[in-house]
Each structure stands twice: as C-alpha cells, then as structure tokens.
Amino acid sequence: xxxxxxxxxxxxxxxxxxxxxxxxxxxxxxxxxxxxxxxxxxxxxxxxxxxxxxxxxxxxxxxxxxxxxxxxxxxxxxxxxxxxxxxxxxxxxxxxxxxxxxxxxxxxxxxxxxxxxxxxxxxxxxxxxxxxxxxxxxxxxxxxxxxxxxxxxxxxxxxxxxxxxxxxxxxxxxxxxxxxxxxxxxxxxxxxxxxxxxxxxxxxxxxxxxxxxxxxxxxxxxxxxxxxxxxxxxxxxxxxxxxxxxxxxxxxxxxxxxxxxxxxxxxxxxxxxxxxxxxxxxxxxxxxxxxxxxxxxxxxxxxxxxxxxxxxxxxxxxxxxxxxxxxxxxxxx
Numbered sequence: 001x002x003x004x005x006x007x008x009x010x011x012x013x014x015x016x017x018x019x020x021x022x023x024x025x026x027x028x029x030x031x032x033x034x035x036x037x038x039x040x041x042x043x044x045x046x047x048x049x050x051x052x053x054x055x056x057x058x059x060x061x062x063x064x065x066x067x068x069x070x071x072x073x074x075x076x077x078x079x080x081x082x083x084x085x086x087x088x089x090x091x092x093x094x095x096x097x098x099x100x101x102x103x104x105x106x107x108x109x110x111x112x113x114x115x116x117x118x119x120x121x122x123x124x125x126x127x128x129x130x131x132x133x134x135x136x137x138x139x140x141x142x143x144x145x146x147x148x149x150x151x152x153x154x155x156x157x158x159x160x161x162x163x164x165x166x167x168x169x170x171x172x173x174x175x176x177x178x179x180x181x182x183x184x185x186x187x188x189x190x191x192x193x194x195x196x197x198x199x200x201x202x203x204x205x206x207x208x209x210x211x212x213x214x215x216x217x218x219x220x221x222x223x224x225x226x227x228x229x230x231x232x233x234x235x236x237x238x239x240x241x242x243x244x245x246x247x248x249x250x251x252x253x254x255x256x257x258x259x260x261x262x263x264x265x266x267x268x269x270x271x272x273x274x275x276x277x278x279x280x281x282x283x284x285x286x287x288x289x290x291x292x293x294x295x296x297x298x299x300x301x302x303x304x305x306x307x308x309x310x311x312x313x314x315x316x317x318x319x320x321x322x323x324x325x326x327x328x329x330x331x332x333x
Contacts, residue, residue, distance in 0.1 A: 031153055033228035033319035040069040040197035040227045041076075041117060043321040044130075046154045053139045055330040058090050061135045061323070063154045067117035067128035070195040075235055076115030076158040078108050078133045083152050090136030101135055108133035110239060115158070120195075139327045148327045157318040159235050162196035164311050168217075169207040170295060171304040176209055187306065197227020198258060198281070200311045204293075207304070216294045219270075221311055223260060223279050224286035228319065231281055233257045235316030256282050263310040267296045 035042045046063045053059050061080060067073045079100065089101045107114035108131070117129030142148050167189040171179070179186065186207055193200065201222040208217045225231055232238035232255050240255075260277040264270055273291040281287060295307055 031151070031320060031322035033321065035197065035228040035319050036226070037068045038120075039195050039199075040160060040229075040317070041065055041067050041073050041156065041158055041319065043154065043156060043319055046321045046323045048323065048325045051324070052326045052328060054328050055139050055142045057139045057330075059137050059139055059325065060090075061137065061152065061154070062132055063134075063156070063321070064130060064132045065115075065117065065156050066130045068120050068195075069128070069160070069197070070119050070121075071161050072119050073115075073117040073129070074159040075113040076108075076117060076131070076156065077110040077113050078103055078115075078157070079110065079155045080135045081153045081155060083137055083150065086140050087150075088138040088140070090138050101137065103133040103135055105133055110157070113235070117158070142327050142329045144329045146329060149324065150327065151322050151324050153320055153322045155318055155320050157235055157238050157316065159314070160196055160198075160317050161312065161314045162194050162198040162200050163313075164191075164193040164200040164202050166191050166202040166204070166309055167206075168204060168307050168309060169304060170210050170215060170297070170307065171207045173209050173211050175303055176207065186304070189306070190308075197225065197229060197317055198231055198313055198315065199224045199226045200260075200313065202309060202311055210295075210297060212297075213299075214294055214296045216292055219291045219293050219309065220288065221260075221262070221273075221291065222286050222288045223258070223281065223313075225281040225284060227317065230255050230318055231258050232316040232318075233259060233278075238316040238318050256280050258313050258315045261312045262291070263312060264293060265295070265307045265309075267298070268307065269294045269296075 033043070042065065044064045044066050047061070049060045049062070063078060084100055102109045106112055115131050117131060120126065120128035140148070169186055169189055171186065189206060203220040204217060208215055230238070237255065237257070258279050258281060260279050262270060262273065262275050262277065264275070271292050273289055277289070279287050293309070297305070
C-alpha cells in the first residue's frame with residue numbers, strides 16, 4: 001500500500017498486569033478508555049460490592065456496559081485484569097492457560113462471546129442494549145495492622161462496524177452552465193455515517209463537471225479512532241496479548257489494524273488506493289489518504305447523474321476501565 005502506512009516510533013511507558021504488557025501512548029490512558037457517549041459501547045461502571053474488604057472475604061466485582069452507538073455490538077465478552085496473581089478465586093471457572101478467573105455469567109466469557117448489545121435509536125426513544133458481568137474473588141491475606149490497595153481493571157471486547165456514505169453529483173458542463181443561468185439549484189446530496197468508535201470521513205468537490213464519456217476526480221478519506229479504546233482487525237486479534245507494531249512484517253496481525261473497504265459504483269474505477277485498505281490507528285492520530293475515482297458515462301445517461309461511494313470497516317474493539325479496593329487484615333486492632 002503506497003500512502004497509508006505510517007511508521008511510528010513510540011516511546012513506551014509500560015506496566016505488567018495479569019501477564020499483559022500495555023503501552024501508554026501519548027494522549028491515552030491505558031486504565032480508562034473514557035469512551036464518549038454516542039459513538040459505541042461504554043463501560044458505565046465497574047466496582048467492587050464494597051470499597052474496603054477484609055482478608056478472606058468474598059468480593060464481587062461488577063461491570064455494566066451499554067451500547068450508545070448506532071450499530072449492534074456483537075460477540076462481546078469481558079475480562080478482569082490485575083487480581084489473578086494475588087487474589088484467590090471464588091465462584092467461577094479458572095482458565096488453565098492464563099489462570100484467569102472467568103466471569104460468573106457464561107455469556108460474558110471469551111469462550112462463549114455471546115453478548116449482543118442492540119444499537120441505540122434516539123429518534124424512536126430506544127435505548128441501547130445493556131449487560132452486567134460479575135466476578136467473585138477472595139480477598140488475599142494481609143498482615144495484622146496493614147492494608148493493601150488494589151486497582152483492578154476490566155476490559156470489554158466487542159465486534160463493531162463503521163460506515164460512511166456520500167452522494168456525488170456529476171453534471172455535464174453545458175447543463176451546469178444552463179442551470180446556473182436559470183438560477184436553478186442542484187438536487188440535494190446525502191451524507192450519512194454511523195455513530196461508531198472508528199470515524200470515517202469522505203471529502204470531494206461536488207458537483208463534478210463532466211465532459212466526454214468519463215470523468216475523474218479526487219476523493220479524500222480520513223479515518224480516526226475516536227472511541228478511546230483499541231481497534232483490531234478482528235475480535236480474535238484483540239484477544240491476543242500483543243501490541244506489536246512490526247514495521248519489518250508485511251502485515252500487522254496484532255492490535256491497531258483495521259481493514260477499510262471502499263465500495264464504488266459498478267461503472268467506476270479507483271486508483272492511488274485499493275478497494276480494500278489496511279490502516280494502522282495508534283491513539284487518536286488520524287490517517288488520511290487520497291484516491292482518484294473515474295466514473296464512466298454511458299451514451300444513454302443524459303443530464304446530471306448521482307453516484308454513491310461508501311467506505312466501511314468491520315473490526316474488533318476493546319475498552320478498559322479501572323476501579324479500586326482496599327484489603328484490610330481480618331484481625332484489625
């Protein structure tokens with residue numbers, strides 16, 4: 001791909017939580033995604049049932065998520081990070097490979113991926129889908145007179161999509177001149193986009209003046225991660241514990257990669273970019289690239305015509321939220 005990959009040198013501030021290395025990119029908070037409401041799934045809350053607990057006491061952590069975007073969230077699941085190495089499991093199942101405590105609810109586990117959150121429809125008064133997942137732990141042992149502060153973090157994974165559609169008006173030169181002389185306007189053009197964590201913008205000058213049997217014009221496409229989380233090519237890639245941007249490899253199979261589909265009319269061609277582009281999105285840095293689109297005009301197409309171009313992405317995504325709990329000795333004086 002000629003003009004989309006951005007080779008980035010990143011200085012890492014990393015930390016280890018439950019076996020995962022998480023980079024802290026400029027402008028991001030690795031513990032809290034802070035997803036804006038209205039563009040995807042948000043973690044409404046994540047907390048223990050009590051902020052202070054005693055050694056050996058069962059502690060239930062609960063997470064509530066809600067879909068505030070305009071697309072259904074599919075195949076969702078959740079993980080709790082930061083406690084498995086020191087806290088004991090209560091109710092639930094242990095995953096042998098990573099000794100990870102599964103959520104109490106079967107549908108919340110990554111082995112099931114059964115969470116589906118319906119899209120929000122504000123114009124119909126329909127709120128987005130919600131789901132609660134819980135984990136039960138046993139607070140660790142603490143010496144008499146001491147206390148331990150823990151900052152667990154929950155991570156929610158889901159499938160989502162983004163789509164932007166723009167109408168382009170093509171007018172023969174002579175007809176455009178006639179319309180202008182008569183003071184007539186052009187038909188309205190549509191521009192629509194989903195409310196999703198990956199924002200896609202399409203820019204082009206319109207109307208496009210045509211002459212002859214074809215017309216060529218530029219299209220600018222901008223892609224940006226506005227959801228505060230991390231995008232992956234698939235939800236399976238999100239599950240992998242890797243951030244690895246590897247410039248030496250032909251394609252990155254880890255985090256931050258999204259496939260972009262450019263859908264054009266059947267009588268059109270595109271160059272300077274591919275109909276399927278692979279984009280790397282780190283932090284909130286946007287990626288912008290330019291294409292040239294050629295529309296063939298048939299002899300029977302008289303007068304102005306309108307064409308639609310759609311740019312779409314289907315991807316995995318995950319968001320994080322932290323909480324805190326203090327463990328006191330069961331033999332406090």
